[in-house]
């Protein structure tokens with residue numbers, strides 16, 4: 329690499345780093361159990377949502393996500409285990425707890441016949457806000473979610489995206505310490521989904537603490553910094569998304585030579601290196617890069633050293649972590665995007681419960 333530059337190692341996730349380590353736990357769940365007859369909706373779940381972060385609870389249909397949210401909202405009582413939200417115990421302090429949470433479900437909770445403003449005002453009054461404050465809060469939130477112009481129209485005339493925005497606004501009335509978003513984009517078209525993601529990102533930038541359930545890898549990747557993967561009521565993995573990716577092992581080294589004609593010789597040279605455990609490299613002509621799967625820092629150093637020694641001029645080198653889909657496959661032995669078995673209830677498709 330005579331004149332090339334070695335770029336710093338890149339992180340694949342484009343979110344700002346959220347300081348999870350050492351942050352206080354806003355939601356603490358330990359050994360949570362909820363059975364419905366034979367069905368183990370929750371079968372000993374542990375998780376933490378750290379203040380000011382988004383925890384993604386990822387799992388297929390029927391995994392227990394909504395049951396978890398219901399327990400954490402005090403709507404149902406667990407059979408065993410403990411949970412606290414903002415310091416309040418779900419069993420011992422349900423009334424205090426309800427005052428510090430906001431909830432947005434898969435289905436809109438707004439009254440369709442009422443205008444957007446009335447919906448928000450009414451919820452404010454239900455939360456015991458004085459009239460003046462309820463009015464101010466409704467105004468503020470409509471503005472915040474770009475709904476001011478539609479304030480006086482019945483919610484039934486809103487587009488899907490506007491409805492979800494109104495729903496998010498409604499969940500924010502009480503200035504909740506913790507917000508639960510239960511599959512906020514399931515069933516939405518891609519454009520509306522992006523709208524919702526945009527709003528959630530803004531809320532997080534403003535410091536919201538969010539427990540987000542989702543069936544979508546991409547959604548977790550977009551919005552969450554930490555992940556708890558559940559399947560059949562059990563946690564099968566948890567941690568920071570980049571840690572989960574790193575745990576799976578492989579990284580990919582992407583090398584771009586200045587001269588595209590060097591692509592194949594470069595790939596051939598790397599394959600001839602004979603580094604232990606180094607899988608075959610691949611040429612990506614579209615991006616003009618060679619992809620080399622690497623398992624260790626030693627392999628990384630060796631590959632970079634060999635390229636340099638050969639005098640091939642490189643325009644960029646970066647490492648990429650595996651995709652979340654690859655992580656999921658490695659953790660569960662089945663793909664996230666495809667049904668694990670024939671039972672439709674276990675599919676990662678648009679099957680709403």
Ligand SMILES: Nc1ncnc2c1ncn2[C@@H]1O[C@H](COP(=O)(O)OP(=O)(O)O)[C@@H](O)[C@H]1O
Nearest residue numbers: 364367369388389390391392393394395396681
């Ligand atoms: N009220 C209920 N009565 C009986 N079974 C239930 C009830 N609520 C949920 N379940 C079952 O518990 C499991 C978990 O459901 P749920 O928490 O809704 O999953 P998810 O939200 O992840 O799709 C499913 O098998 C579901 O059928």
Ligand SMILES: [Mg+2]
Nearest residue numbers: 393394511681
């Ligand atoms: Mg659900």
